Amino acid sequence: MSSHAVPIPMTARRSGPLTGTAEVPGDKSISHRALILGALSVGETVVTGLLEGQDVLDTAAAMRAFGADVTRQGAGRWTVHGVGVGGFAEPADVIDCGNSGTGVRLIMGCMATSPITATFTGDASLRKRPMARVTDPLALFGARAFGRAGGRLPMTVVGAADPVPVRYATPVPSAQVKSAVLLAGLNAPGETVVIEAEPTRDHSERMLKGFGADLHVEESGAGRVITLVGQPELRAQGVAVPRDPSSAAFPVCAALIVESSDISVPGVSQNPTRNGLFTTLLEMGARIDFGNPREEGGEPVADLRVRFSDLRGVETPASRAASMIDEFPVLSVVAAFAEGRTIMRGVRELRVKESDRIDAMARGLEACGVRVEEDEDTLIVHGMGAGGVPGGATCATHIDHRIAMSFLVLGLASQKPVTVDDGSPIATSFPAFEGLMAALGAEISAGASAPG
Numbered sequence: 001m002s003s004h005a006v007p008i009p010m011t012a013r014r015s016g017p018l019t020g021t022a023e024v025p026g027d028k029s030i031s032h033r034a035l036i037l038g039a040l041s042v043g044e045t046v047v048t049g050l051l052e053g054q055d056v057l058d059t060a061a062a063m064r065a066f067g068a069d070v071t072r073q074g075a076g077r078w079t080v081h082g083v084g085v086g087g088f089a090e091p092a093d094v095i096d097c098g099n100s101g102t103g104v105r106l107i108m109g110c111m112a113t114s115p116i117t118a119t120f121t122g123d124a125s126l127r128k129r130p131m132a133r134v135t136d137p138l139a140l141f142g143a144r145a146f147g148r149a150g151g152r153l154p155m156t157v158v159g160a161a162d163p164v165p166v167r168y169a170t171p172v173p174s175a176q177v178k179s180a181v182l183l184a185g186l187n188a189p190g191e192t193v194v195i196e197a198e199p200t201r202d203h204s205e206r207m208l209k210g211f212g213a214d215l216h217v218e219e220s221g222a223g224r225v226i227t228l229v230g231q232p233e234l235r236a237q238g239v240a241v242p243r244d245p246s247s248a249a250f251p252v253c254a255a256l257i258v259e260s261s262d263i264s265v266p267g268v269s270q271n272p273t274r275n276g277l278f279t280t281l282l283e284m285g286a287r288i289d290f291g292n293p294r295e296e297g298g299e300p301v302a303d304l305r306v307r308f309s310d311l312r313g314v315e316t317p318a319s320r321a322a323s324m325i326d327e328f329p330v331l332s333v334v335a336a337f338a339e340g341r342t343i344m345r346g347v348r349e350l351r352v353k354e355s356d357r358i359d360a361m362a363r364g365l366e367a368c369g370v371r372v373e374e375d376e377d378t379l380i381v382h383g384m385g386a387g388g389v390p391g392g393a394t395c396a397t398h399i400d401h402r403i404a405m406s407f408l409v410l411g412l413a414s415q416k417p418v419t420v421d422d423g424s425p426i427a428t429s430f431p432a433f434e435g436l437m438a439a440l441g442a443e444i445s446a447g448a449s450a451p452g
Helices: 028-039 054-065 101-111 132-141 175-185 203-210 245-257 276-283 318-336 348-352 357-367 401-413 424-428 433-440
Strands: 010-013 019-021 044-048 069-074 077-081 117-121 144-148 152-158 167-169 191-196 215-220 223-229 238-240 262-269 287-296 299-307 339-345 372-375 378-384 418-420 443-446
Touching (some): 019 433, 028 044, 028 069, 028 077, 028 101, 028 175, 028 203, 028 238, 054 069, 101 152, 101 175, 175 203, 245 262, 245 276, 245 318, 245 401, 318 339, 318 357, 318 401, 357 372, 357 378, 357 401, 401 418, 401 443
Parallel strands (some): 019 262, 044 238
Antiparallel strands (some): 215 223, 262 299, 339 378
């Protein structure tokens, strides 16, 4: 059931070859951070290629509520007139972050070291997600948080009037936690240090440097050590948002499993902390070419050509999980069409995303005739080879955009149509998904499957 009054079922049917160019939207992680850092800067930040999904729009609304002037100038082009580090005003109303775990956790971080109070909420899915992983380290700065049982939204955060710098080792690999601590450190005196045993996506570090923060990273025996000098004056920037590899994953994976497909996906981020899916797909035998490598907005990008491939099962190490954490659902779909087993290790973090993504994918794949094994930190999919997945089921999305899109990709190559109970959450990250896939030749439509 979605946050909407009425769910919107969608159905995908076995399709002919996918062909053409998939212009996927801007990177969601970078879009959130561009708005937030623009709001914490002095002057006008101009953002191009911004993802205009609901998650990012909710972050834009939150930055306005804290006093920044955030304006849409045209498709994907936004300006942010910031209030500077420590300049946030106390919002007059509750901050609704919708479905976005990234948005709410980063925003909590950037207000936690200012002497203001803010109350946060979200949709039914976000209200189930744990916030203590962020509020616990924010308490070290002097912030206080009051929420529902289990550290869940709605939650009120009282910012620290006299923040102190923090040295924090992240207990689990999480770019959201790391980023929240770094953003809180901006308005604390002295040096804030974050230590992560396993590297996670580094967009915050790249963008903080770009906006003028004094930040440096070094490798140590304990892992990756990130040191931020507090109370800088961030300088407004122009930010060109590269295309989102997590969104690109859906047309890429669809082309790999739909026979005779051949598509292009230009300008996709190749950030090494985000490319675990592509590494894994190549190990499975995927035919993906990476052309015209270059840098856009401080991020490496490339143009992809993707063709239908005969795939084999592989084992993904736990050390790779952080670099592909959002792509495991659609990887499990690809694994269903491979020969042999695909073993995905280190996936525990998936259980506290928008849904328990391990359980959601396992139950949906089983309903479609695919054998699956799971434990707390591992997902195993027994592949059925090209064209071998029976399909024919209705899969529950649990208000999760990535679960919805993954099962629609499954239906494009299954023997029988696959329906998702609610496709409306897709708008949070990829509002153009249905139209983009249809332009490639995918048969995806609103409504439940008809017999046949």
